[in-house]
Amino acid sequence: MSSSPLRAITMQAGWHSLLRRGGGIMRDSASLMWTSTRVGTTHVRARQMALSAAPALCGNVLKRHIHASPSVTPDLNRPRTELASASQGHNALKIRWRGGEPDEFPYVWLRDNCLCSDCFHRSASSRLLRVADLSMNVRPREVQVSDDGDFLKVVWENGHESTYEADWLNERAFNTRQQSVYNNTYRLRPELWDSNMSQRIPRASFDELMEDDAAVLKLLENMEVLGFTVVSGARQEEGELQRLSERVSYLVASNYGTTFIVKDKRDASNVAYTSHGLDLHCDLVCLHYKPCVQLLHCITQFSGDGGDSILADSHRVAVQMKELYPQKFRFLTDILVNFRDVGIDEGFQFDIIARRPMISVRPDGEIKTVNMSTFGRDSHFGVSPEEAVSWYDAYLTFCDLLYRPENYITFKLEAGDILIMDNLRLLHGRTAYKDTAEGERRLEGGFWDWDMMRSRRRGLQMKLAGSS
Structure with missing residues (x-):
């Protein structure tokens, strides 16, 4: 992580406050453990890594997160069963x-x-x-x-x-x-990561993805396991997301269209269409069917300081929260929050509301998604004043964990890069920048669906295993 992006982050008042608050959490923490898996087109291997929390919790976390890791790609040449x-x-x-x-x-x-x-x-x-x-x-x-x-x-x-x-x-x-073998076909096991991910950001080549099925398979596996990939070498013009989607998955429309342009706009319909810094968030929490995977193609990048991308693995932080503060964790899983998006974009007027907990869990207790958006959270709150106070206390504690320096990474997209990220798992943000000309920093955005992506991954696994 370079020093200039971190300086840009800490200079923002809201973030500076959060980082100050995080110091108290660090003093209370010791060490958690979580499972990490390495991606390949044939194997996903489990390994242990250290996190921060109380040492007495290590055994419990390990029991839940360590699994035997079968082959990712089906072995069509396995010995015959009799x-x-x-x-x-x-x-x-x-x-x-x-x-x-x-x-x-x-x-x-x-x-x-x-x-x-x-x-x-x-x-x-x-x-x-x-x-x-x-x-x-x-x-x-x-x-x-x-x-x-x-x-x-x-x-x-x-x-x-x-x-x-x-x-x-x-x-x-x-x-x-x-x-267990079948479960790994259904959905690859995620690797929860911390700031060390900045040293091994998963990358792919746009040209290779256009020509090589093995490159597409690796991209899809990276997305399921790590939650994001940076694709380099796209043309610096609109339409590249459509070209990539024809090879990987289908674009999914939202109230901002099938694709949309992210730039500093006058009378912006979304704060992302400004040059302000953005807290870590997921997109379109207001939709009952929140988009699964987001794509952001950097067509032109701001040349000065700022405009850096920030990513955090919210599932990892949710595991920390559950182990360190179980009562507060339950407030975030049980209390429903209103998320709303009101505006007009490209002549289309919308007023969309969804009500959901900030942390959604599966029946088995596994984290399903984190629903977090500072600018998308509505002021209407259908709880008692006492419950509201308890929720805010839990929410700020979660933010304390989230904004600890070891829990996020920062990097700056270059023109021609496409950032692809799991919108159900990763939270993303942006450092502020001073746009001297409207649209100097210009990105094209879009969304994919996990059903189609996993379908494509399974099909490529069978195809490539059969041709080997």
Whole structure:
């Protein structure tokens, strides 16, 4: 991290206050641990790294964040799985593998997933079996394993026949190992990072992304694991986000259009369209379907001091908050906050409101997203005065953690760079700059959707593994 961007940050009054407050948190902290994973097109390996919090908390955090890390790209050349035998239990078929541990498959699941042409449409990869034809009382009349161990044949009590390949069954086994493999296909595990990330910012080449599927796959893996990438070498003109999106994902429209220009504007409809410094935030928290991934293409950059980008891994800070201040953490997960965006942009008038907690968690307790926007948070607050005071105390404590120097990075985009960041996980901001000519610093922005990005990643994994 260069000294000039940090000087620019601390000179801003609001940030200076936060950094002062952060000193108290630092004195109260010791060390947390979190899992970090390295991205590659074939493997994601878990490793341990140090954070700041109380040492007694280390064991708890490690238990929740350390996982066995299966291959990111499916191994199409893995050894063939063979069935040894099958026997009937009360509610499940007991399978024994040659040279492996036994597994059980519920009868109702087997019948529900029959792959015959009457029950399954192969080209659509879709079940045809109607729910009315499925019963909890379904039982086999006969089960048989082929001599070579490649297939299992089940004849049900009503005479219907189902055949299952050994590999197909093994991939869907109900044991934790196979489910972990599938979970890593569903969503790659994130690596929580701190200010050391400034030494290893993930980068990609625009030209390579246009030509090389392996480069696209690496970009998508970096996005899931690290949450951001800087793409260099784009042309310094509008339209490059559309070109990149044709290779990677679809652009998603918002109330600012499919793409939008970020520059210092008179009568700006958004404070991002000014030269003011911006607190760390995520974009468009006012939308019930908050955009998943944001792209910012730097067409021209401000040549003087300022205009630096700031990034923080909000999930890492939320983990700190949960461990250090569990009661305050619950205020941020339980109390709903109003976010609102009112204005006119390119002739389109909007007044959009969403109500959500500042920290959203999944049913298993994992951090889902942090909803934070100083300028997007509404003044309407549907709580009691006492609850409001408690919420503000929790909010400022979270900000204390967030603005600690070890929890964010700063860097300056160059003309032709495209910053891509996970809007559900990363918070981004900007140092102030003095724009002497309107639009001297000019960026084009847009959004992608995680569903399409993960779909593209899975497809490329299969394609590249099959061609290797």
